[in-house]
Amino acid sequence: MKVQLKEEYKNSKIEVRTAFNRRVQVDTSKSDIMKFADIAEFAFMFEPKEQEKPNKTKEPLIEAVENEGEFFQADNQQKELSEYTLKELRTKFPDIDAKSKKSFLSQLAGEQ
Numbered sequence: 001m002k003v004q005l006k007e008e009y010k011n012s013k014i015e016v017r018t019a020f021n022r023r024v025q026v027d028t029s030k031s032d033i034m035k036f037a038d039i040a041e042f043a044f045m046f047e048p049k050e051q052e053k054p055n056k057t058k059e060p061l062i063e064a065v066e067n068e069g070e071f072f073q074a075d076n077q078q079k080e081l082s083e084y085t086l087k088e089l090r091t092k093f094p095d096i097d098a099k100s101k102k103s104f105l106s107q108l109a110g111e112q
Helices: 038-046 084-093 099-112
Strands: 003-005 014-015 023-027 047-048 061-064 072-073
Touching: 014 038, 038 047, 084 099
Parallel strands: none
Antiparallel strands: 003 047, 014 023, 061 072
16 A cells, blocks of 8 residues: 655654664654654554546537637547538638538538
């Protein structure tokens, strides 16, 4: 089981008597305190380490478009042209001038 140093013992000096009545002093700010984790006399200083959440590789949520600083959700899968909004269509095809989505799509169909 993984352990970590308790918060109240960080950056402090600790003195412990061992089984043979010897005194051992440890400065937690300078020494590698994890070397003492397996020693019974120092067990009071440690607590179980909290489980960290698994680091998932995340895809970017937003992709920047070089059209007047506008942002759109990242498209991982291709959408059909009819699924795009007029604003997205204008961004993807800046050379087409159309006032409505229907006329925009008809001009695209004529060009392709």
